[in-house]
Amino acid sequence: MTKKKPWNRINLPVYSISSKAGDKYNMNICTYVSAVSMQPKRMMVAVYENTKTLGIINSYPHFVLQILAAPQYRLVDLLGKKSGNTIDKISRLEKRNLLTEWNGFKVLKNALAVMELKTIDTIYGGDHKLFVCDVVAYKNLNDGTALTLDDLRKHQLIRI
Numbered sequence: 001m002t003k004k005k006p007w008n009r010i011n012l013p014v015y016s017i018s019s020k021a022g023d024k025y026n027m028n029i030c031t032y033v034s035a036v037s038m039q040p041k042r043m044m045v046a047v048y049e050n051t052k053t054l055g056i057i058n059s060y061p062h063f064v065l066q067i068l069a070a071p072q073y074r075l076v077d078l079l080g081k082k083s084g085n086t087i088d089k090i091s092r093l094e095k096r097n098l099l100t101e102w103n104g105f106k107v108l109k110n111a112l113a114v115m116e117l118k119t120i121d122t123i124y125g126g127d128h129k130l131f132v133c134d135v136v137a138y139k140n141l142n143d144g145t146a147l148t149l150d151d152l153r154k155h156q157l158i159r160i
Contacts, residue, residue, distance in 0.1 A: 013146045020106070044133075068146065112140070118136050
């Protein structure tokens with residue numbers, strides 16, 4: 001019998017949020033994401049408290065949700081384990097030529113797909129703030145397999 005807690009047994013996809021407000025940009029890793037409505041198309045995205053991304057989204061309620069590709073596991077250290085409050089993640093990604101632009105946002109070139117979201121409601125969720133969003137636009141960028149939590153476990157980037 002597995003020793004994993006029930007919420008850690010599901011192999012969730014790994015996303016990145018690209019946020020902007022004025023000349024401030026940031027990206028982070030996000031796994032607490034779910035579609036919540038088919039018509040209109042709506043997504044729920046949970047953003048960790050006290051992060052640069054949360055501050056940016058609170059001031060400009062549009063952001064891009066990127067579905068990461070399996071080979072992008074190497075970005076988890078930068079986008080998920082480092083704080084945008086202490087380092088400029090966007091500059092580091094630009095130096096590695098990993099970014100392009102879509103709908104005015106900086107996005108990862110090798111992401112599988114992107115969705116521009118507009119916040120319509122928020123909910124306090126403990127250590128995360130939940131954003132219920134309308135899907136404003138979307139685009140499939142690349143073929144491939146999505147990065148998942150099992151990939152992160154395999155590469156020893158997470159323990160659960």
